[in-house]
Amino acid sequence: MPPSSLRVVYAFAREMHPKTSDVFIQYGTAGFRTKANLLEHVVYRMGLLAVIRSRVKNGRTIGMMITASHNLEPDNGVKLVDPDGEMLEQSWEEIATRLANVSDNDLESTTEQIIKQVNADMSLKASVFIGMDTRYTSPRLAAAASNGVIALKGTPREFGIVTTPILHYCVKCRNDNTYGIPTEEGYYEKIVGAFKTIRQKLPVFGEYNTTLYVDGANGVGGKKLNIIRKSLDGELDLQLFNLGGNGGKLNLNCGADFVKVSQKQPVGVEHVPYQRVASLDGDGDRLVYYYLDDKENMHLLDGDRIATLLASYIAELLKGAEAGDLNMGLVQTAYANGASTRYITEELKVPVTCVKTGVKHLHHAALSYDIGVYFEANGHGTVIYSDKAKKTIAKIAHDGEPEQRKSAQLLLNLIDMTNETVGDAISDLFLVETVLCARGLHARQWRAAYADLPCRQLKVTVQDRNAIATTDAERRCTAPEGLQAAVDALAGKYASGRAFVRPSGTEDIVRVYAEADSQLAADKLAAEVAQAVYELAGGVGERPQLPA
Numbered sequence: 001m002p003p004s005s006l007r008v009v010y011a012f013a014r015e016m017h018p019k020t021s022d023v024f025i026q027y028g029t030a031g032f033r034t035k036a037n038l039l040e041h042v043v044y045r046m047g048l049l050a051v052i053r054s055r056v057k058n059g060r061t062i063g064m065m066i067t068a069s070h071n072l073e074p075d076n077g078v079k080l081v082d083p084d085g086e087m088l089e090q091s092w093e094e095i096a097t098r099l100a101n102v103s104d105n106d107l108e109s110t111t112e113q114i115i116k117q118v119n120a121d122m123s124l125k126a127s128v129f130i131g132m133d134t135r136y137t138s139p140r141l142a143a144a145a146s147n148g149v150i151a152l153k154g155t156p157r158e159f160g161i162v163t164t165p166i167l168h169y170c171v172k173c174r175n176d177n178t179y180g181i182p183t184e185e186g187y188y189e190k191i192v193g194a195f196k197t198i199r200q201k202l203p204v205f206g207e208y209n210t211t212l213y214v215d216g217a218n219g220v221g222g223k224k225l226n227i228i229r230k231s232l233d234g235e236l237d238l239q240l241f242n243l244g245g246n247g248g249k250l251n252l253n254c255g256a257d258f259v260k261v262s263q264k265q266p267v268g269v270e271h272v273p274y275q276r277v278a279s280l281d282g283d284g285d286r287l288v289y290y291y292l293d294d295k296e297n298m299h300l301l302d303g304d305r306i307a308t309l310l311a312s313y314i315a316e317l318l319k320g321a322e323a324g325d326l327n328m329g330l331v332q333t334a335y336a337n338g339a340s341t342r343y344i345t346e347e348l349k350v351p352v353t354c355v356k357t358g359v360k361h362l363h364h365a366a367l368s369y370d371i372g373v374y375f376e377a378n379g380h381g382t383v384i385y386s387d388k389a390k391k392t393i394a395k396i397a398h399d400g401e402p403e404q405r406k407s408a409q410l411l412l413n414l415i416d417m418t419n420e421t422v423g424d425a426i427s428d429l430f431l432v433e434t435v436l437c438a439r440g441l442h443a444r445q446w447r448a449a450y451a452d453l454p455c456r457q458l459k460v461t462v463q464d465r466n467a468i469a470t471t472d473a474e475r476r477c478t479a480p481e482g483l484q485a486a487v488d489a490l491a492g493k494y495a496s497g498r499a500f501v502r503p504s505g506t507e508d509i510v511r512v513y514a515e516a517d518s519q520l521a522a523d524k525l526a527a528e529v530a531q532a533v534y535e536l537a538g539g540v541g542e543r544p545q546l547p548a
């Protein structure tokens with residue numbers, strides 16, 4: 001593109017989407033995320049970058065999702081999706097950060113440097129799919145994204161309000177038409193179609209009950225389930241709560257993150273003892289389950305539980321199909337409950353890898369298995385199947401003995417029901433419901449597989465969270481000096497004590513995690529570690545308190 005036309009672009013940027021703040025912003029665990037009013041220029045610039053990325057990828061489609069997921073309503077964010085539906089390649093995160101932070105005056109020269117650095121052929125076509133969540137600031141930001149795309153002569157296509165995983169799915173399909181149709185309807189056909197097919201093969205039996213309550217976090221996931229619900233013909237009776245009406249606020253005291261971290265029931269959901277409830281997050285990529293017993297005690301079934309449920313069922317089907325040469329592995333982070341890791345390795349005999357927080361790390365590690373199951377404890381995850389796995393299973397489904405064929409065909413349906421591009425609450429919900437139905441399980445029986453170690457998560461505000469450096473998949477910290485020794489000494493005081501600290505990539509805080517053999521011990525250990533962080537890493541505001 002000739003420089004003169006680029007110059008028009010930068011003049012436009014200054015006028016329409018000027019940089020209004022000097023606060024440094026970083027492409028973190030899940031893209032840029034901060035107060036929505038600080039983001040317009042960032043999103044516009046990411047529109048520019050998406051076009052450059054599309055051209056580097058020979059004109060393949062790139063995705064842009066406007067969302068701040070589980071954060072509260074005033075926040076928003078943007079993340080880029082690569083052509084196969086996966087997260088933006090990590091080496092580009094630094095480029096994105098640079099472009100987001102330069103002054104309006106330097107935007108022109110920086111963009112040109114980047115085009116040169118990544119060797120983008122600016123004469124190629126470029127295509128960008130844009131999706132957004134339900135935040136009231138999202139339409140304005142989506143418009144800024146489109147303006148950025150148009151500015152560099154790319155073609156934006158706006159999908160309106162969609163879940164993050166629907167956008168990932170559409171990007172993947174647009175670039176690989178064997179995966180499906182790149183529309184919201186195409187997505188429903190694939191996921192819900194596979195669920196219905198499998199339901200015809202698996203009659204309801206045992207303790208499984210087709211009624212499922214859903215906490216939609218007042219976000220987009222519940223709205224989409226409301227569309228799906230009507231086509232379910234009784235295979236699953238979805239009772240939906242927190243759909244965003246009646247003054248319900250996005251993620252406020254509800255949704256998957258609230259349920260997981262507070263271990264409390266969300267507001268807005270009718271309480272029926274022992275009724276299983278699926279809780280989604282604000283952009284529909286996380287899922288946890290829970291039920292309350294007759295004393296209103298909360299029983300949580302988190303991402304670790306979903307991972308073990310899916311992995312054990314897939315292992316059973318692989319055995320039935322006699323697909324013995326396919327290996328399966330499970331990927332977790334340091335937040336996985338220690339009891340789940342023990343159960344997976346000792347009982348399920350499935351190998352486990354531990355990686356850094358953020359699905360991009362889990363996804364990457366899962367690729368090394370023929371079948372990789374990955375979940376963060378907070379309920380973000382999926383299953384990915386290699387080409388070898390898909391071919392082997394398809395061959396058995398076609399040529400195997402009758403019993404082998406049955407298992408292999410069920411596996412093919414499961415693969416179809418899975419959104420392999422990224423963790424997806426809707427797809428995961430149908431997978432979980434399938435396994436519970438296939439095994440005739442009540443949520444109580446699902447939970448009985450192993451007993452979680454009591455755990456606690458806390459947040460500490462510090463002057464500069466990047467003063468904390470970590471190693472060993474974030475399980476140990478190397479700075480500031482003395483902090484790891486303090487954490488070790490504190491954890492050593494408690495039976496089954498384990499604790500770690502790391503800077504959040506999505507909020508300006510340090511996260512503390514602790515587990516121990518009782519809830520009180522886990523609460524105390526977490527609070528003591530939080531105090532150590534406060535003292536050694538420059539805490540600000542109120543000093544963390546020990547539990548009463």
Ligand SMILES: CC(=O)N[C@H]1[C@@H](OP(=O)(O)O)O[C@H](CO)[C@@H](O)[C@@H]1O
Pocket residue numbers: 029030069335357358359376378380503504505506507511
């Ligand atoms: C402990 C925790 O749940 N951390 C979350 C959270 O990241 P942080 O870097 O911890 O803020 O948001 C990420 C994006 O949704 C998610 O991938 C991750 O698991």
Ligand SMILES: [Mg+2]
Pocket residue numbers: 069070281282283284285286
């Ligand atoms: Mg999310």
